[in-house]
Each structure stands twice: as structure tokens, then as C-alpha cells.
Amino acid sequence: MVQNDIVLVYPIPTLDSPVNLVPLSILFPGALFERQGMRVAYFDERYDSEELLAQLIRESREIGVSAFTGPQAGRAADILIKAKQINPSIITGVGGHHARILPEQVLAEPFVDKVWTEPSYGEDLFPYNERTKKFFARSDMQYFASRGCPHTCSFCCLSSPWQPKAIGDxxxxxxxxxxxxxxxxxxxxxxxxxxxxxxxxxxxxxRGIGRIMRKLKVRWDGNMRSPYLSPAMVEALAESNCYSLEIGCESGNDQFLRKVIRKGHGVEAIRKAARAVKGSGISVMYSFIAHMPRETKAMLMDTFDLIDWIVGVDRDARVSIFTYAPFPGSRMYRDAVEGAAGYPPFVPPTTMKGWASLPFMKSPLYWIAGLCFRKDNTRKNFRGDDWKLIEPYLALAEKKWKERDFDDFPIRDVEALILRQMVKNNTIRSAGRAA
Ligand code: B12
Ligand code: SF4
Structure with a gap:
């Protein structure tokens, strides 16, 4: 019997991150649909059981699944295939970044009936009520103070006006x-x-955000561009209970950063930010990208050298190096597909599972940098005595980083080990379902 007009589903987003944030991606659209008078059910694959999903599929007229490009798009496909098997008359839809950047491709999937392509659904509403309370209560708290970013970095497809939420709201x-x-x-x-x-x-x-945080006795983390991290800003951030920030550094080569990435600033802005933030008690995650079209080996070496400089100056620094993932909708994507400057021409996958199986997170460099500089995540995955399990891989990663030897790394072993820990720590429910 139909009990719900729509069930909104948040699939497991990644296979290695211990971060389990509130699934806002489905809670805001849900608030909108509830406002329109629809009966809405919510399902979070990180916490809820397969049996519950099967039951909700049987009881719903429609299913809407959230997906960003990468592993989550693959999980979304699996869920929709299952939905059609369990309830052949259910209307299936996909929303989120992946549906927005590749609407036609997603709609061409035999198990997808519709795509939700607007950039925002219900983000001006308050997505918290008796029915959504448990999704906030059991997850790491995530919220939005503003939407959008008007910058035009060449690898990013997020560009849109900055829209702050009123401090009072x-x-x-x-x-x-x-x-x-x-x-x-x-x-x-x-x-x-x-x-x-x-x-x-x-x-x-x-300062406005800080007043709220101090009142609630809550500390916070967020994203900021490096040129904004002046000494005055660092002071304001520290007073506002900010304990962690992420800045998109992308590259250690000044010309590449300015001319190709078009970040709107150069390497000195990153150095200034590191100098301003050191010793402030705020731990910055400096995020880099490697292997972009038009990036030479020498430019990449500048990135590694800048990272060594950063971790020397700012002892609380964390660093990630992601392998460039050509996602449609950006200038750099065209370069990747055309094989600009010797970049191996990127052949875009044609299915959601194809996008999920791209090996961008599987490079030795990603893991070596992650093990060397993201001990915060490693500590969450390997608690107490379990630390011993990962120690040999940490030592190997540190040796390879020093030698700039990124040709190989026992990635499969490390991934399997982390997956076991995540299941053990209940960060995800079962290795079988996540694999
Ligand atoms: C939090 C986050 C994560 C978390 C996710 C875990 C979690 N939630 O617990 C973590 C840190 C793990 C993560 C990882 C990754 N992330 Co991330 N992440 C984000 C971030 C900062 C917020 C996502 C979010 O919750 N947004 C809030 C909601 C409200 O917005 P939304 O998801 O867009 O949903 C709205 C609409 O899209 C729509 N919608 C969404 N789903 C649905 C479904 C239906 C049915 C409907 C109707 C509507 C709808 O309605 C919502 C309300 O308007 C975004 C950037 C951003 N600010 O959005 C990047 C972002 C989603 N991540 C991105 C990427 C690429 C990744 C990675 C794959 C790689 C990387 N380098 O970052 C990794 C995966 C790594 C791995 N090892 O597998 C990209 C996605 C780009 C794309 N083409 O899909 C983004 C946009 C960042 C960026 N600048 O490129 N990420
Ligand atoms: S990468 Fe650039 S365009 Fe994308 S969100 Fe960050 S600053 Fe804005």
C-alpha cells in the first residue's frame, strides 16, 4: 500500500572517510516537498538497514536518490536498480551534483525515470522537524551559513553567486x-x-557567526580562501570558536595557480595564510590537486616542496592531495577531454557506475599524502591499539614522501584495512554493502 509520495535516499558517499555529516542533500528537498503537502520518508544508507529500504520502496510512489560524482553515484545506481526490482511501478529519480552536471546521461540510464536538475531545492526552508530530528541526532552536525561561490577556478563547476543566510535566521x-x-x-x-x-x-x-557559536558553546569548521586569512581574520576566527578550516591551495606553482587554475591569487597568499594561522589553535586542511592538464612534473614538484614548507611552518597543518578528477562543466574538463599538452585524453564514462569506478582516489600519491598528513582521519579509523595495524603503512608512506617516490603503494591492502576498521567502528554498516 502506498504510504509515502516520495522516499528520499542518501547513499554512502565515500569508502574511506570517517566523516558522517548530516545528510542535508535530502533534508532540504524533503522540507520543500513536505511544504508542498507531500508525504516524505527519508533513508540514510550509512545508518539505516537494507530491510527498511526495501519496505520504504514497497510503500512509496516515488524514490529520489542523491548523488555527487564518484562512489556515491555508483551506490545511487545500485539503489535504483533494486528499487525497480522490488517495486516495478515506482518512479525513480536522481538529484544532486551528478544529476545537475550530467542530466541527459543520467536520464538515459534504464533504471532512471527523472532527474532533479535545479541547483537548490528548499534551501531557504528549515529542514528540522520531528521526522528529521534523528538524522541530525545521529550524524556529525553539518549546516550552511551561505551558498554559492562567485569565483571561477578552472577545475570547479560550482560557480554561482554568494548568498548568505541572515545571521538572525x-x-x-x-x-x-x-x-x-x-x-x-x-x-x-x-x-x-x-x-x-x-x-x-x-x-x-x-563575528556574527562567532556570537552564535559562543552562545551555544559550539566550535566549528569551514572553508575559506587563503587571501582572506589575514592576521585580523585569524584573530576573529579564533575568537569565533573556529577550530578547523579547509583552504583550496590546489598547486605550489605560482604561474600554474594564476594562469591555468585561475585561482585569483598566487602561492604567496598561501604562504601568508600559513604564517598568519600558525600557533592560532586553528588547524588548517590545505587541499591540493595533482596531475591536471598542462601541469608539468616540475610544477608538481613545486607543490610537494610547498607542502613541506607548510608543514614546517604550521605544525597543526593537515594536507590532502587529490588526483584531478575531470568532472564536466568546467574549463579544465575540456582540456582533459581534448588531451591538452600531452594529458592522456580523458574518455568520459557514460554511466553512473562508470563514474563511480574511476580510479581518482586510488593513486599512490593520494594515499601517501593522506597517510603522512591526514593523521586526524587515520586516528579516527584506527583507535587505541588498532593504531599498530596502520603503523607499517605510515612508515612506508613517510619514506616514500621523502624520496618523492610515488610509483607504487599497497593501496588495496590499505583500503581493505580501512574498510574493516570502518565496519568495526560502525562508520559504515557492512563491508559487503559498501564494496
Ligand atoms: C560534505 C561534503 C563531502 C563529505 C561527504 C560526506 C558526508 N555528507 O557525510 C566528504 C568530505 C566525505 C566529501 C568527499 C568528497 N567529495 Co564532497 N563535498 C561536500 C560538500 C562540502 C557539502 C555537500 C553537502 O552536503 N551539501 C549540502 C546540500 C544541501 O547540497 P547538495 O548536496 O548540492 O544538495 C542540494 C541539491 O543538489 C539537491 N539535491 C541533492 N540530492 C538530491 C536528491 C533529490 C531527490 C532531490 C530532489 C534534490 C537533491 O537539493 C539539495 C538542496 O538544494 C560539497 C560542496 C558543497 N558546498 O556542496 C562537496 C562536493 C559535493 N564534493 C565533491 C567531491 C568531488 C567529493 C569527492 C568525490 C572528491 C573530492 N576531491 O572532494 C570526495 C569523495 C572522496 C572519497 N574518498 O570518496 C564535489 C562534487 C562535484 C560533483 N561533480 O559531483 C563537491 C560539490 C565539492 C566541489 N567543489 O567540487 N564531500
Ligand atoms: S574551487 Fe574556486 S570556484 Fe570552486 S568553490 Fe572553491 S574558490 Fe569557488
Whole structure:
């Protein structure tokens, strides 16, 4: 019997991250559909059982699954295939970044009836109520203080105007959720936590957020561009209970950063940010990308050297190096497909599972850098005595980093080990379902 107009599903997003943030991707659209009078059910694959999913599929007229490009798109495909098997008359849909950048391809999948392609669904609504409360209570708190980023980095397809949430609304909404579920930390997923023409405007924004955070006795992390990290900004951030920031550094080569990536700043801005933040108590995650079209080996070496400089200056630094993933909708994507400057021409997958199986996260460099500089994640996965299990791989990664030897690494062993730990720690429910 049909009980729900739609069941919204959040598939497992990644196979190695211990981060389990509130599934806002389905909660905002759900708030919109509820406002329209629809009966909405929610399902989070990281926590809920397969049996519950099967039951909700049987009881729903429609299923909408969220997907960003990568492993989550593959999980979304599996879920929709299963939905059609269990309930052949169910209407199946895909939303999220993947559906937005590749709507025609997603719609061509035999198990997909519709795609949700708008950039935003219900983000102006408050997605918290008695039915969604448990999704906040059991996850790491995530929220939004603003949407959009007006910059035009050549690898990124997120470009859109910056739209801040009014501080008063943010305060009201977070106070209600905090009063009910009592979180101690919050992750702001805004691409830019503070944008604005002048430093004064940006500082004012951070001070406004800080007032709420201090009132709630909550600490927070978020994303910021390196040129904004002046000494005055670092002071305001520290006063606002910010304990962690992510900055997109991308490359250690000045010309590449300015001319090809078009980041809007050069390497000196990153160095200045590291100098300003060191010793402030805020741990910065410096995020880099490797193996982009037009990037030479020498440019990549500049990235490694900059990372060594950063971790020498800022002892609380964390660093990730992602292998460039050519996602449609950006300038750099065209270069990748055309094979610009000797880049092996990228042949785009034609299916959701194809996008999920791309080996971007499987490079030795990703793992060597991750093990060397993301001990925060490793500690969450290997608690207590379990640390011994990963120690030999950490030693090997450190040796290889020093020697700049990125040709091979026992990736399969490390991935299998991490997956076992995630199951053991209940970060994901079963290795079989995640694989
Ligand atoms: C949090 C986050 C993560 C978390 C996810 C875990 C979690 N949730 O617990 C972590 C840190 C693990 C992560 C990892 C990755 N991420 Co990420 N991540 C984000 C981030 C910062 C927020 C996502 C979010 O919750 N947004 C909030 C919701 C409300 O927005 P939304 O998902 O877009 O949903 C809205 C609409 O899309 C739509 N919608 C979404 N789903 C559905 C479904 C239906 C049915 C409907 C109707 C509508 C709908 O409605 C929502 C409300 O408007 C975004 C950047 C951003 N600010 O969005 C990047 C982002 C999603 N990540 C991205 C990527 C690429 C990754 C990685 C694959 C690689 C990488 N280098 O970052 C890795 C995976 C790594 C791995 N090892 O596998 C890209 C996706 C690009 C793309 N083409 O898909 C983004 C956009 C960042 C970027 N600048 O490129 N990520
Ligand atoms: S990479 Fe960051 S700064 Fe650049 S356009 Fe994307 S979200 Fe904006």
C-alpha cells in the first residue's frame, strides 16, 4: 500500500572517510516537498538497514536518490536498480551534483525515470522537524551559513553567486537544533564561509557567526580562501570558536595557480595564510590537486616542496592531495577531454557506475599524502591499539614522501584495512554493502 509520495535516499558517499555529516542533500528537498503537502520518508544508507529500504520502496510512489560524482553515484545506481526490482511501478529519480552536471546521461540510464536538475531545492526552508530530528541526532552536525561561490577556478563547476543566510535566521535555526540534539561541533559546508568586497564585511560576518557559536558553546569548521586569512581574520576566527578550516591551495606553482587554475591569487597568499594561522589553535586542511592538464612534473614538484614548507611552518597543518578528477562543466574538463599538452585524453564514462569506478582516489600519491598528513582521519579509523595495524603503512608512506617516490603503494591492502576498521567502528554498516 502506498504510504509515502516520495522516499528520499542518501547513499554512502565515500569508502574511506570517517566523516558522517548530516545528510542535508535530502533534508532540504524533503522540507520543500513536505511544504508542498507531500508525504516524505527519508533513508540514510550509512545508518539505516537494507530491510527498511526495501519496505520504504514497497510503500512509496516515488524514490529520489542523491548523488555527487564518484562512489556515491555508483551506490545511487545500485539503489535504483533494486528499487525497480522490488517495486516495478515506482518512479525513480536522481538529484544532486551528478544529476545537475550530467542530466541527459543520467536520464538515459534504464533504471532512471527523472532527474532533479535545479541547483537548490528548499534551501531557504528549515529542514528540522520531528521526522528529521534523528538524522541530525545521529550524524556529525553539518549546516550552511551561505551558498554559492562567485569565483571561477578552472577545475570547479560550482560557480554561482554568494548568498548568505541572515545571521538572525542562522541563530534561530541552530539554537532550536542545539536545544534538541545538543551538538558540540558543527561543520559549515559553505564553499566560502565569509565572502564580501572588503575585509571589514568578511570580519563582520565571522563575528556574527562567532556570537552564535559562543552562545551555544559550539566550535566549528569551514572553508575559506587563503587571501582572506589575514592576521585580523585569524584573530576573529579564533575568537569565533573556529577550530578547523579547509583552504583550496590546489598547486605550489605560482604561474600554474594564476594562469591555468585561475585561482585569483598566487602561492604567496598561501604562504601568508600559513604564517598568519600558525600557533592560532586553528588547524588548517590545505587541499591540493595533482596531475591536471598542462601541469608539468616540475610544477608538481613545486607543490610537494610547498607542502613541506607548510608543514614546517604550521605544525597543526593537515594536507590532502587529490588526483584531478575531470568532472564536466568546467574549463579544465575540456582540456582533459581534448588531451591538452600531452594529458592522456580523458574518455568520459557514460554511466553512473562508470563514474563511480574511476580510479581518482586510488593513486599512490593520494594515499601517501593522506597517510603522512591526514593523521586526524587515520586516528579516527584506527583507535587505541588498532593504531599498530596502520603503523607499517605510515612508515612506508613517510619514506616514500621523502624520496618523492610515488610509483607504487599497497593501496588495496590499505583500503581493505580501512574498510574493516570502518565496519568495526560502525562508520559504515557492512563491508559487503559498501564494496
Ligand atoms: C560534505 C561534503 C563531502 C563529505 C561527504 C560526506 C558526508 N555528507 O557525510 C566528504 C568530505 C566525505 C566529501 C568527499 C568528497 N567529495 Co564532497 N563535498 C561536500 C560538500 C562540502 C557539502 C555537500 C553537502 O552536503 N551539501 C549540502 C546540500 C544541501 O547540497 P547538495 O548536496 O548540492 O544538495 C542540494 C541539491 O543538489 C539537491 N539535491 C541533492 N540530492 C538530491 C536528491 C533529490 C531527490 C532531490 C530532489 C534534490 C537533491 O537539493 C539539495 C538542496 O538544494 C560539497 C560542496 C558543497 N558546498 O556542496 C562537496 C562536493 C559535493 N564534493 C565533491 C567531491 C568531488 C567529493 C569527492 C568525490 C572528491 C573530492 N576531491 O572532494 C570526495 C569523495 C572522496 C572519497 N574518498 O570518496 C564535489 C562534487 C562535484 C560533483 N561533480 O559531483 C563537491 C560539490 C565539492 C566541489 N567543489 O567540487 N564531500
Ligand atoms: S574551487 Fe572553491 S574558490 Fe574556486 S570556484 Fe570552486 S568553490 Fe569557488
Amino acid at each position: 542562522l541563530e534561530r535555526e541552530l539554537t532550536i537544533i542545539h536545544g534538541d540534539v545538543g551538538f558540540h561541533e558543527i561543520s559549515f559546508s559553505d564553499p566560502n564561509i565569509a565572502f564580501g568586497r572588503s575585509e571589514r564585511e568578511r570580519l563582520e560576518r565571522i
